[in-house]
Each structure stands twice: as structure tokens, then as C-alpha cells.
Amino acid sequence: MLSPKRTKYRKAHKGRIHGQAKGGTKLNFGAYGLKATTPERVTARQIEAARRAITRHMKRSGRVWIRIYPDLPVTQKPAEVRQGKGKGSPEYWACRVKPGRIMFEVDGVSREIARRAFELGAAKLPVQTRFVARWGEEE
Numbered sequence: 001m002l003s004p005k006r007t008k009y010r011k012a013h014k015g016r017i018h019g020q021a022k023g024g025t026k027l028n029f030g031a032y033g034l035k036a037t038t039p040e041r042v043t044a045r046q047i048e049a050a051r052r053a054i055t056r057h058m059k060r061s062g063r064v065w066i067r068i069y070p071d072l073p074v075t076q077k078p079a080e081v082r083q084g085k086g087k088g089s090p091e092y093w094a095c096r097v098k099p100g101r102i103m104f105e106v107d108g109v110s111r112e113i114a115r116r117a118f119e120l121g122a123a124k125l126p127v128q129t130r131f132v133a134r135w136g137e138e139e
Contacts, residue, residue: 002069002070002093004071007071010090012072017040017096017097017098018039020100021100024102025100025101026102027105029065029107030064030106030107032105032111032118032132033067033102033132034102034104034105036098037099037100037127037128039096039097039098040127041094041096042068042094042095042125044094045092047070047095050121050122051064053117053123053124054106056120058106058109058114058117061109062109062114064104064105064106065105065106068101069095070093070095071093072096073093075088075091076088097127104121111133114131119131
């Protein structure tokens, strides 16, 4: 699973996900992409589950690029603990995804296989998505 080797700070504020994606909105590597249309935090486990679903449907032909990285530590307090006594310990890593962000790209497979692979991968993600192609067609 993806996680940073080291970070400047151990814990992060929750924050809000405002506005559209500033970068990563165009296809850079593959012919087809999976674009987010809603804002959400995507965990490292969700990214890995989507990657496995995509590569499995493609039968390990072609190439997959992951364009998001979980660099946000999400903390949780243990169950049945009273309020106060500070912030909980980091439990998992997540990535803030804004609308318009390309999350996955594939190349080396047909359009139908790429579309179906992204449908299976999108089912593992908490964001609503859209299939995009290199040649300007968006659906």
C-alpha cells in the first residue's frame, strides 16, 4: 500500500476540499483516464483496491499509472474513549481529491477494455468519476 516514507509533521488538520483541481486535469501518460467529478478523501486501501481491479480486468496487459498519492495522515481515537486528552494517533493515509483530477491512466489496451476496467475500479472509490480519452472525447 502507498504511504510516505517520512513527513514533516506527524498529524494534519482535517481541512475541507474546496474548488476544482489546479493540476493533474489532463492526460499525461496513457490514452484513457479516470477523472474525479466530486471532492472526497481517497484512502491508500481504496487506491490499491481500484488498481487491482483495473489491472485484473486488463489481464496484466497494457500499463497503468496512478496519478494520486496518499500523503495525508488521518487520525482516529480508540473506541469508547472520552473526549479531550488530545488528538488520536495516525491510523491510515489518504489523498484529498478535487473535481477534475485524473486519478488513473491506462494505455496499451482497447477502448472497451479500458472503459470496463475503469468501471470496475471506480466501484472501489468513494468519488464519482468519468471516463476520459486522449482524443478529446469525454463521457
